[in-house]
Amino acid sequence: MSSLKQLQFSAKKFSILYVEDNEALRDKVDILLNKFFGKVDSAEDGESGLQKFKNYHYSIVITDIKMPKMDGLTLAKHIKHIQPDTKVIVMSAFDDKELLLKGIELGVFRFLTKPVDVHELADVLLEAVIEIEHEQSVKIFYTHIQTIFNYQSSMVVMMNREKIVLANQIFLDFFDLDTIDDYHKKYREISSQFMKHDGFLYDFDDEKCIDIIVGQENKLFHVKMKSRYDEIKHFILKYQSIPEKENYGILSFDDVTELNLLQLFNGEEDEENLNSDENEKALQNLLTVIQENRAKIKIYDYYKGLTITNDGVIDSIDNKSIILKTTYLQQKAIQHEKRTFLISEALPQTLECLEIGEISFEKQSIELKSFRFVQTSPVNRKTIRVAPEDNHTVSISVGENSFNSGIIIQDISLDAVSLKLTALPAGLDKGSQVILDIMLMMDKKPLIIHTKATLLKKSELENSFELVFLFKESQRSTLVKYITKRQMAIIREFKGLQNG
């Protein structure tokens, strides 16, 4: 489509002012512009042009440069001051670099050299129309977002990387601001306002925690901020990126101060305090916040040392239990282990669930009851451990003495082995040096491990003892092969359970 046709199609909704002291030219161009634009006016000099612009803010102004009373560039300066979005097109018979530079400084849209060809003028006008349309759509987008934001009952801001570009009224009121520009004048990144608290998110030395939030889609974070009235408020923070708009995202702050969750986040709390009756209600409130935000929870289970983890979401909560939705494999793992561990950034610690209710494979749901926070759990393990096959043997040599009966391996990792013994050999204490001879089976052949080891942990179980030894000599190559093969066998066994 030619520029002229496109102009006819898209310029009707825009207005234009033509300022030119040459009457013949003015009349000619005036007729042409009337074919395209919805409203066309003209003026014979800069001064009357400015007067007309003051009465009506035209979308586009075309002006000659040399005119009586007021020249084109002075007119452009006034217009850009009154309405910066107006597209000013300057026409000149002279090719003057000085004027060109001054015009660029003033924000003139285009320069055209007289005499102007109709098609050239149409091209420039079309460019101006397209740019105005684009600017308007951006403005509409932001107005639309602002309206949506203001309907929110919590604080919401739009971020471009780490910078706030839009905020709702509740946010501005919280900090006692009129505009978001006031925020930037007064404060640094939003994370600079987060107050220090155990388990909460806040800037630490030079580490700005805003980097942690941006990019961690849909995760929940706890933050604490002080309002204009010096009230300390507890918020649940969530970041969501905007589709198709790179580097843009929405930060929402859910005010949960009244739920009294802060008591769950006190570093000095031990497990007993954390699991007290008073905290039960707070935990339920926190789980409700997680549910309402549809935030993912990581579920951990174990089968013969093999870690099985998947995401889950809380479907519903009642007084004593929660219904969690997760994958079939995780449901099976929970069913087998008869307990599970839950982890979320929103929880102060790992939450152990000790009782499993109804499992619906059809609805992919599982009912969990009886919870307690635990400081140590298998979730904290840094290394993969596996339980070996039944037909293994272990011998512990302490000095001249050797022990090999009633010993089984609970699990083995690259660096350590955990043994269960029916009787404790004499002279074994934490730090004791021993020689371990272990025989495992790999590919139906015996695999021998002979190594020096140090006793790391000794504990008494019911009718037995548990000893954990650290290998002193690296068994990496052998154990990588063994553990990965054993892991595969355990996975096969676990999958077999599902079919059974």
Add this chain to the structure above:
Amino acid sequence: MDSKEKVLYDDGTHKCVMFSFDDESVEDSFLSVNQYLIVKHGAAILVDPGSEAIFDELYDAVSRYVKIENIKYIFFSHQDPDVSGSIAQWALITNAKFILSSLWTRFMSHYGFMEMSRVIPLADKGAKLQFGENYIKFIPAHFLHSPGNFSLYDATSKIVFSGDIGAAVVSSPSGYKKVTNFEEHKQHLEGFHIRYMGSNKVCQRWVYRVKKLEIDMIAPQHGLVFEDKNISLFLDWLENLKCGSDLIDEIY
């Protein structure tokens, strides 16, 4: 330096290394395999670490450049065994997160791994990951050849780690594995790309995305690295290649 190891980029804080370890039992197939390591300020990303058969060799080689526990991410361009066959081994020896197409996460247990919390599944449109002060980008490369396939672009070294794209069936030269004469090299690309790649349309899509990037090198998982003018010669060649479903009548 060992010919199985070549530093492709090094600015003092950021390093990219190419390894060329093959499963010796299939070395005569001439489909020489490359593995890559990106190290920045001592933290690393391992790219397409290959099969279980080369695990020990690669482990030793990687240890010379970075502490194994400092491998933060392991990226798998796709699910083939020569790319992902050592998932269980690397899972055991590191605490790294595994980055791969969301299409393949459900198959993890077949690789001896069920800790989904360590998996970062990539959505079809790809992702950008902050790495040090710069970033790496996962560029969609679906159906080239795998249906869930990504190339990795390292913005610091300006290297595209292209997976099977640009793979050549060629015996491994003794020195640096780079293309010196594209016209001559074409014959080693053709057979593989014509049969393995999805169609010309998907080739064009990938080329379009890659041409927008500032590139100093294309480093495929098999064969030789493309540098200088060979980059654009290769991209232009791929953009016009009839392959896969374009030649469906010949395949059936």
